[in-house]
Every structure is written in C-alpha cells, then in structure tokens.
Amino acid sequence: MSAIQTIPINWYLLLSAVLFSIGILGVLFRRNAIIIFMSIELMLNAVNLLLVAFSTYLSDSKGQVFVFFIMAVAAAEVAVGLAILMSVYRNSKSTDINILSKLKG
Amino acid sequence: MMKLVGLVPILPLIGFLIIGFFGKKMSKGLVGVIGSGVVFAAFAIAVGLFIDIQEHAQKSYTIDFFNWISAGKLSIPFSFLVDPLSSLFLLIITGIGFLIHVYSTAYMHDDEGFSRFFAYLNLFIFFMLLLVLGSNYLIMFVGWEGVGLCSYLLIGFWFKNTAYNNAAKKAFIMNRIGDLGFLLGIILIFVTFGSISYHEVFEQAKSFSSGSPVLTAIALLLFIGAMGKSAQLPLYTWLPDAMAGPTPVSALIHAATMVTAGIYMIARSNILYTLSPDAMAVVSVIGVCTALFAATIGLAQNDIKKVLAYSTVSQLGYMFLALGVGAYTGAVFHVMTHAFFKALLFLGAGSVIHAMSGEQDIRKMGGLKKYIPITQMTFLIGTLAIAGFPGFSGFFSKDEILANAYEHNKVLWFVGILTAGMTTFYMFRLYFLTFKGTFRGTHEQEHHLHESPKAMTIPLIILAVLSLVGGLVGIPAALGGHHFLEEFLKPVFEDSSFRMVHHLSHETEYILMGIAVAVMAIALYFAYKTYVVDKKLPAAEGEELQPIHNLVYKKYLIDELYEFVITKPLNFIGDAFHKVVDNQIVDGIVNGSGYVVNGVSGIIRKVQTGNIGFYVFVMVISIVLILFTQLF
Numbered sequence: 097m098s099a100i101q102t103i104p105i106n107w108y109l110l111l112s113a114v115l116f117s118i119g120i121l122g123v124l125f126r127r128n129a130i131i132i133f134m135s136i137e138l139m140l141n142a143v144n145l146l147l148v149a150f151s152t153y154l155s156d157s158k159g160q161v162f163v164f165f166i167m168a169v170a171a172a173e174v175a176v177g178l179a180i181l182m183s184v185y186r187n188s189k190s191t192d193i194n195i196l197s198k199l200k201g
Numbered sequence: 202m203m204k205l206v207g208l209v210p211i212l213p214l215i216g217f218l219i220i221g222f223f224g225k226k227m228s229k230g231l232v233g234v235i236g237s238g239v240v241f242a243a244f245a246i247a248v249g250l251f252i253d254i255q256e257h258a259q260k261s262y263t264i265d266f267f268n269w270i271s272a273g274k275l276s277i278p279f280s281f282l283v284d285p286l287s288s289l290f291l292l293i294i295t296g297i298g299f300l301i302h303v304y305s306t307a308y309m310h311d312d313e314g315f316s317r318f319f320a321y322l323n324l325f326i327f328f329m330l331l332l333v334l335g336s337n338y339l340i341m342f343v344g345w346e347g348v349g350l351c352s353y354l355l356i357g358f359w360f361k362n363t364a365y366n367n368a369a370k371k372a373f374i375m376n377r378i379g380d381l382g383f384l385l386g387i388i389l390i391f392v393t394f395g396s397i398s399y400h401e402v403f404e405q406a407k408s409f410s411s412g413s414p415v416l417t418a419i420a421l422l423l424f425i426g427a428m429g430k431s432a433q434l435p436l437y438t439w440l441p442d443a444m445a446g447p448t449p450v451s452a453l454i455h456a457a458t459m460v461t462a463g464i465y466m467i468a469r470s471n472i473l474y475t476l477s478p479d480a481m482a483v484v485s486v487i488g489v490c491t492a493l494f495a496a497t498i499g500l501a502q503n504d505i506k507k508v509l510a511y512s513t514v515s516q517l518g519y520m521f522l523a524l525g526v527g528a529y530t531g532a533v534f535h536v537m538t539h540a541f542f543k544a545l546l547f548l549g550a551g552s553v554i555h556a557m558s559g560e561q562d563i564r565k566m567g568g569l570k571k572y573i574p575i576t577q578m579t580f581l582i583g584t585l586a587i588a589g590f591p592g593f594s595g596f597f598s599k600d601e602i603l604a605n606a607y608e609h610n611k612v613l614w615f616v617g618i619l620t621a622g623m624t625t626f627y628m629f630r631l632y633f634l635t636f637k638g639t640f641r642g643t644h645e646q647e648h649h650l651h652e653s654p655k656a657m658t659i660p661l662i663i664l665a666v667l668s669l670v671g672g673l674v675g676i677p678a679a680l681g682g683h684h685f686l687e688e689f690l691k692p693v694f695e696d697s698s699f700r701m702v703h704h705l706s707h708e709t710e711y712i713l714m715g716i717a718v719a720v721m722a723i724a725l726y727f728a729y730k731t732y733v734v735d736k737k738l739p740a741a742e743g744e745e746l747q748p749i750h751n752l753v754y755k756k757y758l759i760d761e762l763y764e765f766v767i768t769k770p771l772n773f774i775g776d777a778f779h780k781v782v783d784n785q786i787v788d789g790i791v792n793g794s795g796y797v798v799n800g801v802s803g804i805i806r807k808v809q810t811g812n813i814g815f816y817v818f819v820m821v822i823s824i825v826l827i828l829f830t831q832l833f
Contacts, residue, residue, distance in 0.1 A: 123817055193813040 100152045108149035115142035129181055129191040133174075140170050203253065203262050205246050206281050209291060210330040212239040212246075216323040224316025233306035236319035240302050240326055244295035251288045260284055260692035263336050263400065270339075274395060282336035282399060286693040289533065290333040290465055293540045297457035298326045300660035304548050305449040307656035308555060312447075318358060322453065325351035329458040333465060337398040338387045341466065345383065345430065348459050349376040355454075356446040368445035375439040379429015383466075386422030393419065403472045407696060411476050420473050420480030423466060424487075431463030431517050434491045438760055441510040448551030451506060455513040456544035461536050464517070467524045468533055468693070475527065475697035485525020485609070489616045492518030494757075496623035500630075501754040503739050504561050505550045508631045512587065513543060515620060519602055522617060528605035529694045530687045534675045535602060537686075538594035541671045542586035545664035549580035552653045552661065553635060558646055563631060564739055565646075567638040572650040575658045577636045579665040584632045586668040588625040589721055591714075597672035604677070604713055608705055618717060622724040629728035637733050677710065 115138055122135025144163045151159025185191055216239035224232050254260060261284040269279035302322060309318050328351055332344025350373075357369030387397060393415050394402045409416055427433070432440035440460065444451055454460060467474060467484070474481055495514035502508045516539050523532035554561055556573050570577045586593040589600070599621060607614035640647050652658065675686040705713075731737050752758065 120821060124814065124821065127814065196811070196813060 098152060100149065105149060105153055108145065112142045112146040112149075115139075115145070127192050127194055129184070129193050132193065133177055133181070137170065137174070140166060203250070203264060203283060206250060206262075206264050206283055206334065207266065209243045209246050209250075209295070210327050210334060212243045213323040213327040213330065215239060217320050217327060220316050220323065221320040224320055227316065229306075229310065229315050232316045232319050233302075236323055237299060237302040237306065239323060240295055240299045243326070243330070244292070244299050247288065247291035247295045250283055251292055254283065254285055254288045255689070275391070277337060277339055277397065279340065280336045281334040281340075283334070284693055285690050286465070286468060286533065287333050289537070289690070290461070291330065293461070293537055294326065294329050294333065294457050297540050297544045297664075298322075298329075298453065300663060301449050301453050301457065301544065301548070304452075304551070304657050304660045305447075307654045308449055308551055309447060314358065318355075318447070321351055321354050321358070322449075325355065325453060325458060329462070332462055336400070337396075338390060338402075339397055341469075342384065342387060345426070345462060345466075346380065348462060349373060349380065349430075352376070352443065352454055352459055355450040356443045358446050358450065362445075365445035368439075368442040372439040372443050375436050376429045379426045379436055382422045382424075382429070383426025386419050386426060389415070389419050389422060399469065403470075403696065406472050406476060409476055412478055413476065416473055417477040417480050420470070420477045421483060423470060423473070424480065424484055427463030427467055427521075428487070429463075430466075431460045431521070432491075432514050433463075433487050433517065433521060434494060437491060437495065437514050438763065440514055441507055441756075444504070444506040444510055448506065448547060448554060451510070452544045452547035452551070455510070455547060456540045460513065460517055461540070464520045464524065464532055464536050467521075468529050471529050471694055471697045474524070481525050481527065483525075485522050485606075485613055488518045488521025488523075488525050489606075489613050489620075490518070491515070492522060492620045493616050493623075494518075496620045496627070498756050499627040500623060501739075501750060502627075503564055505553060505563050505566075505631065505635065506547075506561055508563075508627060509543070509546055509550055512546075512624060512628065513539075515624060516543070516587070519599065519617070519620070522606055522613060523602040526602075526605045526609035526613065527697065528602055529697065530675075530684075530690050531598065531601040531605055533690060534686050535598040537674075538586065538598040538668070538671045541594055541664055542583045542668040545579060545583040545661060545668050546587065548657070548661055548664065549576050549583060552576040552657055553580075555653050555657070556650050557642065558649050560642060560646060563634040565642045566635045566640070567642075568636070568640040569650070570636040573652045575652060575661065579658075579661040580636070581632060582665040582668050584628045586671075588628055588725070589621055589717060591718055592672075594668050594671035594673075596717075597675050597677070600714055600717060601675065601677065603717060604705055604710055607709075607713055614713075618720055621717060622720040625721045625724035626728050629725055630732055633728060633732040634739070638736060641738075678707075 119135045119137075119139030119142060122138065123132050126132055126135065144166055147159040147163050147166075151157060151163075181191060184196065188195055216235055219235055220227075220232055227235075261282065263280050263282050265278050265280040267279050268276070270277040302319070305318065305322065309315055312318065325348060328344045328347025330344070332341050332348060335341045335344060353369045353373040356372050357366045359365050390402055391397050394405045396402060396405075406416065429436045440455075443454055446454075474484070492515045495511045495518060499508050499511035499515060502511060516535070520532045520535050520539070523529070523535060552573065553566070553569065553576060556569065556576070557566060560566070582593070586595040589596045603614055603617050603621070606617050640650075675684050677684065755761075
C-alpha cells in the first residue's frame, strides 16, 4: 500500500473532474490569452493526475510513462504557444483574444 | 526501284517542313528551287517506278513499312501499293505538279506569302501522293482529308479577304459532307469484309453475287465521297468558288490533284462497282447530269477562271459517266488528257491575268493575240484539246467515253455529245473574247501588257505539247492505232473486264466520231460567227438579260437555293438552340449551381464570427455531444 492508495480512488476522480471543469470554464469564459493558456495546462494536469492514480491502483507503470510524455509535449506546446502570444502582443499591445477577429467571414 | 517508293511522298513532305520552318529566312530563289526540286525528284522516282512496272511481268507490288494500327481483329499495315494505276497517277501528280511549281516561282514572285505558298503546295502534293499510293482505304482516307485541308489553306491563301476565306470554308465544309459518306463506306467495308486493304477486299468481293445490296451500299457511300471531292451534283458548288485562290492553285486542284481523287478511288474500287449495277447507273446519271449542267452554266460566265472552273466540273462529269458505264480505262485516260489541257488552260489563264494586271473579266480583254503570242498559241492548243478537235488529246479520250456510253445507253451518249458541243462553244467563246478582236481594257492596262517570263511560258509550252500528243497513248483500234493505256491498265481492271469490252463495229465507231466532230465543228462555227464575225459581246454588268440567260448567268441560283433550303434553316435551328437550349437551359444549370453555392455560403459563413471564445465554446459543446453519442 503506497501513500497514494491511502486515499480512495473516487476522491482522485472527483478532484480530477473538478480540475478539468475549472480548466474548461477558464478557457470558455476568460478573454485573456495567458489565462486561457493556463487553463489548458490545468486540464492537461487533471488528466495527468488521473493517469497516475489509476497507474498506481492497477499496478501498471504504463500510465506513468504516458504522464511523462504528456509533460514533455505540454512543455513544447507552452514554448510554441508563448512565442505566438508574444508576437500577438507585439502587434496588438494586448492579449485579449476578442481582438483577434480579422478572419471573420 | 521499288525500294525508293517511300521517298516519293516523303520528298514533298521534307520540302514542306524545310520551307515551312525556315522559308521566311531563305531567299525566294532558294525556296523556289527546294519547292520545285523535291517534286522533280519525286517525279524522277515516279518515272523509274513506271518503267519498272512497264517492263516486269509482275504488275503489283505491295511495299510494307510498319504495322500502323493493330487492335483486336483490326490490323492495318502502313504500306504502299504500286501498280499500273497508281504509277500512272504518280506521274500525273508529280509531273504536272512540278510544272505548276516552276510556273508559281514566277507567278507568285511578288507575293509576300511566297514561301508559305510553296510550303502549302508541297504539302498538297504530299497528301495527294499518299492518297494514291496507300494500299488500303485508311491511308487513302488520310490523303483524302489532307488534300481537303490543303485546298482550304490554298483557296484561302489571301486570308485578308473575307470573300476568299468564305470560299475556302465552303470548299472545306462541302468536302466534309462527302467525306462522311466516304468514311461510312470504309466502315461498311470493314464490317463486311473484315479488312480494308485493297487486296483482301477485292479478293473477297469477287465471291459476292452481282447486285448484292451490301456492295451497292458500299459503292454508293464511296461515291458520295467522290461527289464531294470531285465536285459532282449536288456537291459541286465549292469548285467554282475555289477560284479565290491564286491561279496556280486552281491549276493544281483542277488538273493534277484533289478532284481526280474521286475518279482514282472509284477506278481503284472498280470491282465493287462492277458488281453493283445500280450504283453504276447512279454514277453514270450523276456524271452526265453534272456534265450537262455545268456546261450550260459555263456558256454564260464572264470570268476567265469561272468558265474554266465550270468546264472542269463538266469534264469531271464526263469521267464519272465513263466510270458509270464501266469504261474505267476511258475515265483514267480522260483524267490524264484533262490534266494536261486543264493545267495548260489554267496556267494560260494565269498568264493572261498576269499580263492584264489582275483583270479576270473577259469583257475587258480582247485582241491579246499580238501582245502575248506564246500564251495565245498554247491556250489555243488547250482549247482545241478540250473541245475534242481531231488529233488532239481530248479527242481520243472523249471519243472512248462517248463510244462506251453509246453502247451502254443512247440517252447518255446523246447528253454527252450535247455537252461536248457546249464545251466547244464556251471554250471558243472564251478564246475569241480573250485573244481576238480589239483590246477593250483601259489604256493603263494596254500599256502594261507583256508576255510572261520564261518560268511561266516554258511550262505552258511543255503542257501544250502534252495536250497535243497525249492522246496518242490511246488511239482506238478503229483508227488503226494501238491502245497502249488499255493494255497497261489491264491488270488493274482485269476482274471488271467482263463489263468493259465494247463490241461496237468499226463502222459505228466511225459514225460516232463523225457526229462528234460535226457537233464540234458546228459549235465552233457558231462561236466564231457570234464573237468574231458579228463581234458580239456578253452583256455588261447590270444590263437586262433574257430570263433564261439570266438564270444561267446566275448559275441557276443554286447557291441561293442551298442558302435558302439548307443554310437558312440550319442557322435558324442553330439560333433557336442558342437562345433556348444554350442560353436558358445549359447556362441556367451552370449559373444556377453557382448561385446556389453562393447563397448557401452567404448564410453559412456568418458562423465564422472571428470570436475565438465562440469557436472554443462550439468545440467543447461538440466534443461533449460526440462523447454522449458514443457512450450512450
């Protein structure tokens, strides 16, 4: 019994779902691109948490391998995403996503 | 020698390519030398082939080059057939063609399209040689279409003139109508015999009974092709209009190439015709009608080239009459003599036009004898030859045709002799109005009158000699002569020979000849009396004419009739289809689909608000929906 297993799996599921929902709501309702970005990270980490929990409960290390991959990908994504945000900011002096509507049909 | 046969058509093709690509950069002299030289080389080879055929026992050579088309049952080799008939035509085409090339170097000398002209001429000769040399109907068809194309290019040579372009289009379209018949005939031949090579088709055709419907259908379809190419009723109207081209072109089309293609094709397919008497009857009736019809029009024309054009149509009618009564040798004989004197007459007319600074109306000529004596002498010989003056080439070939027609059907003979009389009359009318009497043109033209250069007169003299002696190859037995041509062509017409021999006694032949000469003499006398003694002139433009005269002068209003019966309704239908089917239905469908796409996209594109929050919202909702549909 590792430390993780002292907490029932349902709690993890609940926490993960809450984190994920917060992330979605953040993406949906905030207008600041940086906050949206952070919300996306939150969603990713909610999934990571779930993967680690299940991995431990099922004694299967594959889940943890996935987590490492996701973290690596997320790091790359952050690098690209922040770079885009930088150039958006340079152009428009703002990180408000609503001003990025030039492609409107 | 036989190995060189491939060179015969290829030489003019090479000439065409060289002149066509580099002619503009070359001097006119070089263009003339190349253009005439390749044809002369082809002529030299043709002479060699002719001698070969003449001397050897083997009368028919097939020279294979490569396998052209091979698909399923169909296998068509690209090969040439050299036999007495094709070798004789080779001589006519390249020989007369060469003289016309030489003549053109002088006639076209000041034309800006000089090199283009020679390129077209060479191409014309190439296609005609292909037509004659092919050993199956498909190669003949390629040549057949090729000469149609070249006639279009040459008739419309002066393309800046709309009327000339229209004449060129007319020739092309009229020919196309005939070509369709020819093509259908070839297809029917393939369906019936499973092959289109002459050798196999004729071999199989022998086993058909005389008058079999399928052979009659083939013969009639092929004849429709010949009607278009050889200007017979009702497809003849393009030939007189073909005068729009430069005069050497008219000589080439009328004498050596193009219009003789129909005769060649029927002479080549003689067995198919011999076995279908109905088709033969059609050919002879159409032929004799055309001969008479065109001759009557010729009586009233005032343009020197138009008269000659109608005389060509008329003489072609004669040839078809000969084919229709089974006198294949007579037809080929007349092709040959006609090639001599018609080329002579056209080139002579060109020389007259050259001297008259472009004037073609014989009412404005007259008395040219003392200004252009060589042209006058040669033109007189040509006129005598076409009129059938005893001893001249036209006499023998016409006599043979008329004798055969007489034996076959007296009515055909009578119409033929009537036509011969008219031919004499209008040809001498032309001759007298042009060369006798006093000059009726302007002072400026009179001052300018001069004999043509040597490059033009020498071909005239050569052709005059040929017109004079050309008939000697076919002197009838009744005159104690020997018909060399008949003997030479015998292998080609062997299978049809049971219909060809005519059994007239020598006395009958003498009487027929006597009548022909008498009719000619009477017509000649009338022409002399009217135009030399009484010095009558054709009515000037705008003068009131007798109703019948007017009708003939207007060429029986055939062009107007075609315009009214065919062109106008077709235009009307075309207009109707344009306005309803094309503008309304086709355009409606095409534009309609555009409008629909435009309208729908106008609605849908409003979804693209540009608001990223909205996009994300839609995305999340969609994912949720997908999840729900997948899970439950």
